[in-house]
């Protein structure tokens with residue numbers, strides 16, 4: 001294999017996403033022919049013992065206990081933000097000012113106003129940037145994007161998408177602190193709207209274009225929980241469930257729903273799109289399949305087909321195993337690194353950029369606004 005240019009990565013956070021990203025940085029250049037080889041240079045988090053253990057497991061060369069030290073290091077090319085939502089803006093703005101490439105976990109920010117500052121910072125600095133909306137890079141979802149771009153669906157009438165979980169039903173679950181920051185509105189920004197629906201919205205905007213207006217309802221089923229950091233019982237500020245209707249600018253109508261109260265569902269992300277000539281469905285629990293229906297087929301044989309996305313002419317698949325063998329969740333992150341580095345080498349921009357992430361933040365802001373006002377709300381235009 002030809003020698004690749006090293007690209008030194010400094011990652012913030014060593015949790016769930018810290019592992020997913022580290023694995024992706026390690027795998028991408030081995031399976032894809034890329035112009036860069038990511039080097040796991042340093043990882044930063046506040047707990048020194050745990051960050052050291054993480055660095056040993058994944059092969060990071062050094063550790064930092066403060067992300068500021070990471071950002072100021074001259075030997076780091078990329079700052080990768082894999083820490084909770086309240087840290088994204090400050091780290092991203094500082095990293096952009098320091099001239100680093102910035103990769104940031106989703107949602108880009110807790111609010112669109114915060115996201116605007118981040119977009120302004122990366123664009124003023126002229127640094128490459130991306131948001132880890134990884135589901136775009138499930139091969140089946142990428143195939144759907146290709147089919148839509150080829151015009152096979154005709155006019156789009158409907159889009160519907162859900163993200164269902166069940167892990168916060170117990171009223172005894174505390175909020176806040178390590179592992180439970182998602183229940184603390186100050187840290188997370190919102191509940192399932194920013195955490196789960198943000199994924200559905202990013203994919204939808206990418207596949208079906210901009211959303212014009214929304215009408216939403218949210219619910220907080222458990223109103224008070226003990227806070228892990230204060231020890232006190234405090235009001236819960238997040239939305240436990242969120243549902244909205246919307247109209248896309250292309251005239252199609254849509255429904256979206258996310259909840260952490262759908263008993264039995266752990267991470268059921270589904271999407272469906274219905275056009276004049278074709279329909280398609282995708283389900284994260286069966287992520288290597290795309291369900292596809294084409295009306296133009298001979299009537300006697302017309303029907304839903306379940307395409308097993310493992311053949312070498314399917315997106316990304318020729319880089320993996322032989323036809324028929326599936327890949328999984330972690331590969332979506334590997335694909336994101338591969339696409340990003342390929343674009344970087346060619347001096348091109350690929351989405352989702354910070355600006356794309358901001359588009360999702362505008363929709364989530366409108367959803368939360370509508371849930372409060374009880375009215376239809378227009379989605380703010382991108383800056």
Ligand SMILES: NC(=O)c1ccc[n+]([C@@H]2O[C@H](COP(=O)([O-])OP(=O)(O)OC[C@H]3O[C@@H](n4cnc5c(N)ncnc54)[C@H](O)[C@@H]3O)[C@@H](O)[C@H]2O)c1
Nearest residue numbers: 013014015016017045046082083084085105106107132179
């Ligand atoms: N793309 C996806 O599918 C996906 C999935 C899960 C989480 N996320 C996003 O990734 C981010 C992290 O989520 P997670 O599930 O990995 O969380 P986590 O709780 O598993 O890990 C968070 C990490 O951040 C560290 N951290 C917290 N505050 C910090 C600070 N001030 N400075 C440095 N490090 C700090 C923690 O020590 C921990 O290592 C969130 O923005 C979340 O929304 C995205």
